[in-house]
Amino acid sequence: MxxxxxxxxxxxxxxxxxxxxxxxxxxxxxxxxxxxxxxxxxxxxxxxxxxxxxxxxxxxxxxxxSMPSVVTRMLAALEVFPGARVLEIGTGTGWNAGLLAARLGDERVVTVEIDEDVATRARAALQGAGLHSEVICCDGRDGWPKGAPYDRIIATAGVREVPVAWLEQTRPGGLIVAPWGTHFGHEDALVRLTVAEDGGASGPFLSAVGFMKLRAQRLDWDLFDHHVGAYPGDAEESTTSTAWAELGERRLYGGTAFILGLLVPDCTHLVNERDGVTTVWFFDRTAGSRAWASVVFRPDGERATVYQSGARRLWEEVVRALEWWRAAGSPPLTSFGLTVTADGAQRPWLGDPAHPVPAVTVRE
Structure with missing residues (x-):
């Protein structure tokens, strides 16, 4: 295929x-x-x-x-078996659905795609390959309840919350494989969740990946239009000895930024580089908040300048999160996992579900 x-x-x-x-x-x-x-x-x-x-x-x-090695990794994690019924979220070109249908049979695979033109092209490509799995044009966030229950759900779009609909449409003992992350950054991690009898699901992060996000869960950057006025305005100024390299920004999908997102809730960050100066911005996503921070790293090696404004001290939260991670032995991404409750709460953990990671918050 x-x-x-x-x-x-x-x-x-x-x-x-x-x-x-x-x-x-x-x-x-x-x-x-x-x-x-x-x-x-x-x-x-x-x-x-x-x-x-x-x-x-x-x-x-x-x-x-997606790159073939990632497709292979995800399908291996899905652990399909003869007779399994699979729902794919995000048809794209149709290739992944084609691989599943070739293995399981047309009637065992349903794939959903939000973009009508993309779905039409994928349907034609599948038919050209002699396959006739059902291609549904709908919002993948809602799954496809008409075909439930499924033994497996696989998402080929990054999510910031595993939708409750996916849990409801997977039989107990079934698996959900998806790229999951936080709005702290673009990074995702491949998570494999086993659905429990109580309607929740839990499982480990398997590897770092990067995917286009589910359209319903994309970050709206307009949320931050009014966070910063005249810069730095009346922001509190300080310095920090923490280096930019400690944030892991130079390593694509290196894991550090992903882990910080687990620890610093409702925070988004971005990086601006100009004339050798790197400015890292942090914005509070909490409704009604305009808290922000910026850290200016210069190539001369001097302590970076920190500006913070609002009720939350976002840079201090990031530093404390780094300290917690190091105190835990700097565990890799694969030491963490995720539990999603039946009502949709997303709870990351370290080691096992009985040890949730702390939410680091610092108030003015």
Whole structure:
């Protein structure tokens, strides 16, 4: 079931060495297109929810074919078996659904896709491969209750909350495999949850991954438009000995930022670099709050300057989270896991579900 059979003629392979995507058109460069189609790299197939046109990359990638090694890893974690019924969230090109249908049979696989054009192309690609699994155009957040219960649910879009609907549509003992993370950053971790008799689910994080986010759970950056006025204004100023490298920003999907997101609740961060100066911003996502912090790291090695404003001291929370993590022995991402209760609460833990991670908050 080759990935090439599910790709459009115009694709944008991701270059991990430069961090950029470039277009390859099969009609102009068939050999380059084939190399990209079979390479172990993600390939963007849609930009800007379909509003983008032309060969140049768009602003935000919104549909893709995942890199084959990640697809293999996720399907291995799913542990399908003969006769299993599977719901896929996020059809994309249809390749992942094709792999499942080839293994289990058309009638055992249902795949849902929120974008009608993407769903139409995937349905045609599956039929071209001789497969006829049901492709539903709907919001994956809601799953597909008509086909429930499922033995397995697999999501190919990053989530910030595992929806209760997925728990309800998975039989007790069934598995949910999904890229999960927090709004602290873009990083996800592959989580494998086993659904319990009480309607909740729990399981470990398996590896660091990065996925486009479920559309219903994308971060709305407009939330932070009014957090910062005249900079730094009346913000409290201090310095810190914590280095930028300690935040793990230079390691793509290295795990540190993901772990900080587990510990510092309702916080989003971003990084700006200019003229050798790195400014890391933190914003409070709590409703009604305008708390923010910025930390300015300079290349001269001097202590970084910290500005904090609002009721929460977000930088102090990050530092305390780092201290807690180090005191625990700097456990890797794979030492953590997640419990989702039947009412939808998301509770990360370290070691086992009986040891939830603390939520670090510091007030003015």
């Amino acid at each position: 080759p990935r090439a059979a599910f790709l459009p003629e115009l694709i944008w392979p991701y270059d991990s060495t430069t961090g950029d995507s470039h277009s390859v058109d099969r009609r102009d460069d068939p050999a380059g297109w084939e190399r990209a189609a079979y390479a172990d790299t993600p390939v963007t197939t849609q930009w800007d929810d379909g509003a983008h046109e032309g060969p140049d990359p768009g602003r935000v990638p919104t549909s893709s074919a």
